[in-house]
Amino acid sequence: MKAFIASRKGLLIYKPQASGWRLEKAFFDGVKVSYVNYDSYAKNVWVGMAHGHWGPKIHVSKNKGKTFEEVSTPKFSGDADGKNSVRDIWAIAADKLGRVYVGTDPAELFYSDDLGKTWTLCEGLHKIHGKDKWFGGGADGTCLHSILIHPENPDHILIGISVAGVLESKDRGRTWAYRNKGMSAEFLPDPESEIGQDPHLIERALSNPDVIWQQNHCGIFKSEDQAQNWKDLSKSKGLATAFGWAIVVDEKDEKIAYTVPALSDETRVPWKKKLIVQKTINGGKTWTVLSSGLPQKNCYDIVYRHAFSGSGSHLLFGTTTGNIFFSKNKGKKWQQIKDSLPPIYSVKLID
Amino acid sequence: MIKVVLTANLHKYYPEREFQIDASSILELLYEMDKNRPNFSSYILEDNLAIRKHVNIFLNGNLIEKSNVKTALNAGDTVHIMQALSGG
Numbered sequence: 001m002k003a004f005i006a007s008r009k010g011l012l013i014y015k016p017q018a019s020g021w022r023l024e025k026a027f028f029d030g031v032k033v034s035y036v037n038y039d040s041y042a043k044n045v046w047v048g049m050a051h052g053h054w055g056p057k058i059h060v061s062k063n064k065g066k067t068f069e070e071v072s073t074p075k076f077s078g079d080a081d082g083k084n085s086v087r088d089i090w091a092i093a094a095d096k097l098g099r100v101y102v103g104t105d106p107a108e109l110f111y112s113d114d115l116g117k118t119w120t121l122c123e124g125l126h127k128i129h130g131k132d133k134w135f136g137g138g139a140d141g142t143c144l145h146s147i148l149i150h151p152e153n154p155d156h157i158l159i160g161i162s163v164a165g166v167l168e169s170k171d172r173g174r175t176w177a178y179r180n181k182g183m184s185a186e187f188l189p190d191p192e193s194e195i196g197q198d199p200h201l202i203e204r205a206l207s208n209p210d211v212i213w214q215q216n217h218c219g220i221f222k223s224e225d226q227a228q229n230w231k232d233l234s235k236s237k238g239l240a241t242a243f244g245w246a247i248v249v250d251e252k253d254e255k256i257a258y259t260v261p262a263l264s265d266e267t268r269v270p271w272k273k274k275l276i277v278q279k280t281i282n283g284g285k286t287w288t289v290l291s292s293g294l295p296q297k298n299c300y301d302i303v304y305r306h307a308f309s310g311s312g313s314h315l316l317f318g319t320t321t322g323n324i325f326f327s328k329n330k331g332k333k334w335q336q337i338k339d340s341l342p343p344i345y346s347v348k349l350i351d
Numbered sequence: 352m353i354k355v356v357l358t359a360n361l362h363k364y365y366p367e368r369e370f371q372i373d374a375s376s377i378l379e380l381l382y383e384m385d386k387n388r389p390n391f392s393s394y395i396l397e398d399n400l401a402i403r404k405h406v407n408i409f410l411n412g413n414l415i416e417k418s419n420v421k422t423a424l425n426a427g428d429t430v431h432i433m434q435a436l437s438g439g
Contacts, residue, residue, distance in 0.1 A: 053403065072390050
């Protein structure tokens with residue numbers, strides 16, 4: 001097992017040993033590495049970054065982090081109005097046929113069938129109706145942060161965009177439809193609006209691909225029919241707070257999910273200045289607060305949407321104050337394995 | 352031929368720091384550099400071909416405006432590609 005840590009100052013790769021977690025490699029010193037993900041089909045590690053001077057870039061490792069190579073960067077072509085330019089990389093995912101998708105800021109979806117040598121803009125999403133109702137979330141502009149490709153049917157794709165909502169394609173990205181039924185946006189004049197919802201992250205339950213979990217700006221939601229309908233779980237018994245960014249779903253049990261919440265959108269500090277994890281084992285009906293081994297006073301650690309990862313019984317998250325916490329028993333007990341790191345944007349546990 | 356000088360920080364992403372290249376405009380110069388190092392022009396240009404906000408290009412010591420990447424070059428010109436510093 002390795003932990004890939006995408007931070008404000010580079011990519012760090014840690015490996016557990018008997019004496020503790022050891023830094024195996026560090027890449028891209030000084031560069032804001034925004035995102036890391038693993039393509040379990042092709043066994044490739046993908047990272048997205050945004051240089052301070054030189055713009056967004058994508059690198060891929062075909063040997064689980066021993067080396068990385070730069071691929072081309074998705075970009076708008078023939079757009080002379082000066083508005084559209086890719087600013088950052090927010091999501092990367094691959095399907096079982098070898099197609100790689102990239103979600104960007106501004107919120108667009110690009111795909112590559114040649115491992116990043118060339119990229120094509122998903123025109124159907126680019127031209128979808130209602131874009132005048134999208135606005136910034138997670139950054140000054142819109143961002144496409146979640147890409148869920150159905151494990152058995154690569155034609156079926158769900159994406160999450162802040163602030164637009166969840167969208168579905170049934171034809172491998174050619175056409176798209178909003179799928180926000182049941183969500184509520186308290187920051188809109190019409191909270192039930194079809195367009196303008198703010199999913200912070202959507203995650204698919206691999207044990208049942210119909211089940212999609214969502215940490216939203218306005219609560220925790222779940223769909224049992226591939227995002228056709230969403231149920232609000234925010235009032236469930238045991239939740240300390242429903243605000244946050246990150247959510248992890250157990251790989252083998254669709255009813256088990258975890259969040260690392262924050263108090264509210266107004267303050268964006270930990271709940272009662274305590275770092276906690278919230279866990280449900282019954283599909284979101286009830287939740288338990290987990291805190292053993294986590295700082296419980298004067299804490300300012302916030303966990304961004306991509307900075308929480310699970311693998312088997314292992315869980316790991318990184319925080320904005322440069323701490324990494326690990327649990328080997330599904331959150332029962334936590335151990336701080338690193339501190340004094342740069343702010344952490346994204347993590348991935350890879351076996 | 353055009354003399355090109357890169358800031359030290361860019362040398363990490365291009366095999367040479369000072370070199371001669373044949374080009375009739377700054378844009379063509381960057382595309383010629385792509386042949387030696389794929390994707391290099393994306394380090395300098397936005398998608399709409401504007402010079403990136405935090406990059407400065409000087410032609411014979413004079414700063415080129417962000418939108419003027421098609422500025423013509425003449426044999427013997429010198430182009431500096433530098434980081435733009437933004438206070439602090």
